Amino acid sequence: MNIVLHDYWRSSAAYRIRICLNLKRVTYRSMPVNLLANEQASDDNRTINPQGLVPTLVVDGHPLVQSLAIIDWLDANFADPPMVAKDPFERSGQLARALVIAADIHPIDNLRVLKRLETQFGADQAARDAWYRHWIAEGLGALEVMARDKPASGPFLGGETPDIADVCLVPQLYNARRVGMSLEPYPTLIAAETASLALPAVQAAAPDRVRPA
Known part of the structure; x- marks a missing residue:
């Protein structure tokens, strides 16, 4: 199976997929897409991802998009370790906790939203960071x-x-620290993050470990 991850080192959605691939011990090749150079909007990237986003996981020529949908595919094809449980109640809780981040926090703190705040409303860096911290705090x-x-x-x-x-969670807390947010109010989340960061598979997915030279 030929698996290629179209990836940006600091994208939290792509970071999720790197963690999942590593936990499941899936061999893949990374194809960097530089968001700051707007490479995500290129015709090449839109051919495989009509939204012009990352990540895209291309499996034997078949592009998969949206990080949680990609994780669902990985779970179906690489069962160990499972990312969602088979028990319906447990599964619902797992997805609900994931969606607090992936559906409620991340979309309104995304790079394209932050750029829109600047171009449409004149928000400077301090205002964008305050926006970012507000919505992270709401979700966390x-x-x-x-x-x-x-x-x-x-x-x-x-x-x-x-x-x-x-x-x-791990990518979201990484982003929170980037904008100088205090995480003291979230001891349960910090404990879960600490447990994850102790795993070599999670360590290997970290942005500073995969950043292009």
Whole structure:
């Protein structure tokens, strides 16, 4: 199976996929797409990703888009370790925690949204960072409660092993620190992140480890 990840080193959505690929020990090749140079909008990238975004996982010539959909495909084809449970209630909780980040926090803090704040409303860097921190805090506050109340025991959001929500959490907290956000109010999330970052597979996916020279 020939697997190519169209990737940007600091994209949190692409970071999720690198973590998942590494946890599942899937061999892949990285194809960098420089978001700051607007390479995501190129005809080549739009051919495989009509939204002009990253990540795209191309499997034997078949492009897969949207990070959670890609993770779902990976789970179907590389079962160990599972990112979502088979039990319907457990699965629903895992997806809900992941979607707090992937559907509620990340889309309105995305690069294209931040650029729009600047071009349409004249937001400077300080204003964009304040916007970014506000929406992260909104989501993480809820996620902290959801994580404390999860039924499974263990250090990860998924309990004894990382799940789809942990895969989303690590990149989101990385981004939070980039904009100088205090994470002190979220001890449960920090504990889950610490457990994930102790894993070599997660360490190898870190932006500073994959940044092009």
